[in-house]
Structures are given as C-alpha cells and as structure tokens.
Amino acid sequence: MYPVTTAHYMLLSAILLTIGAVGVLTRRNILVVLMSIELILNAVNINLVAFSHYLQDVSGQVFVIFVITVAAAETAVALGILIALFRNKETVHADEVDILRW
C-alpha cells in the first residue's frame, strides 16, 4: 500500500474536485460557493505539482503560480460584485438573485 504514486495524488485531486463541485452546486450562500471554487482550483494545483514532481520539470509549478494569481483576481472581483449585490438586494443567496434588471 505504501509507495505513494502519482495516481494517488490524482485520485485525491479528483475527490477534492468532486467535493468542490458539490459545494458549488448545492449551497445557497454565494460566499460558500466562492470558497468551493477555491477548492476546485486547489485540486488542479495538486495535480499540476504531482506531475511536475513526477516529470522533474518545473513548468508545472510555474503554472500553479499563474493559477493562484488568477484565483486571487477572481476572488477580488467576485467579492466586489457580492458587495454591490448585497448593497442593492440585501441578500447573499444565489437562488434569490433571479432578475436580470433592477
């Protein structure tokens, strides 16, 4: 059981991706949905680092840096949108935001 291979890391990444997808699809609170997106991006990062370690190529780790950058940008914009939404509509629930105009 104990030599940990790249397949182990890929399976862990798949489990994490599934948990993140469940969080995105089932929770009503937009904040938790955004946190679940972070989980999905982390699953991708685990895969990239595992392959980088397996192939002894540092490019995978560079791409993890780009993923983290995009995650930071996404979080900043999404939380800005959330603040504007809460100011206008007084809710943070995804299923109460059901109109396309004010």
Place this chain on the structure above:
Amino acid sequence: MLLDSVLFYLFAILIVGSSILMITRRNVVYAAVWLINALIGTAGLFLLQAAEFLAGVQVIVYIGGITVLYLFVIMLVPLREEMLQRRFASQGWIAVICSTLMLVLVSVFLFRGADSFHLGQAAPPPAELGQMTTNSEQVGQALFSRYLLPFEMASILLLVAIIGAIVMSKARGAPGSSISSMDN
C-alpha cells in the same frame, strides 16, 4: 519512504475532511476556517513533493490574503438571520448524485489507466539541474526566462482585477460612481 506515505495519507485525510466540513457548515465563518485547514493540507502536500516555494506562496497568498478577504466580506452577512435559513438548494441531491458519478468515472479511468500511463514512482532528477539546487531558484529561472510574457500578463490581470473590485464595491453616493448613476 514510509514517512512520506504516512504524511501523504495524513494530509489527504486533513484535506478531504476539512473540505467536507467546509461545504456543510451552516455558519460561514466556520466554513472559512475549514477552508484554511484544507489549504494548509495542500501546502503540506506541496512540501512533500519538493515544491517548497509553492508551499510558501500557498500559505502567504491563499491563507494570508484570500481567506482574510473572505473573512472581511463575511462581516457583511447577517449571521443571525443566516442561521435560520436553508443551507442547500432545493435540488441539491441531483447535484450530489451527478458529482459522485463523475468521481466514479474519473476513478475508473484512473485505476484502469494508471499502468498504461506509467504513473509510477517519480523519475530521478536530470543531471543538468546539478548547478541549480533550490526549488525557488528553479521556479524563478523558469518564470523569468521561458514564462516571462505570461508573467507580465498575470500582473496586468491583477491590476485590472484590483480596479474592477474597487469600482464594484464603491459606495453608492460616492462622486463619480458609475453604480449610483445606473440606478435611481
């Protein structure tokens, strides 16, 4: 080798357990704390795979930056009312079934294909990396030579995101606010 395996399973349990707790907590602050736990586990996995620089970046940027941003925004949410409301969407069980099917599918492909992809132990490091020893040095070398253009584009993306976030969250009555001229 044995220590590596034990640590891998320890971090894996930490990550999966914290993630499941994160998506099921009613209180958003608890969810953020469990998210921090899962991110710490991921940083540990990075350390296990000799990516020390990324482990540091994970702790500083994700845990120190992004999660704190979440905690600030959580202050907006009226937690008392939140505790009385439904947590999950009404058709959430369909999503759970579909996601589990996806996991089963990926696992089947992984177990059937693990041998044909030769996903075994890590390859030995190539000989030409001998003069560059540390992980940070290798990452920096790749980032500023081969991936210089994506690096600059990432910095522009961050600048655009900062400006976008400021414009989005500007107060309604602020002078020159595009939000205030749109409604009313």
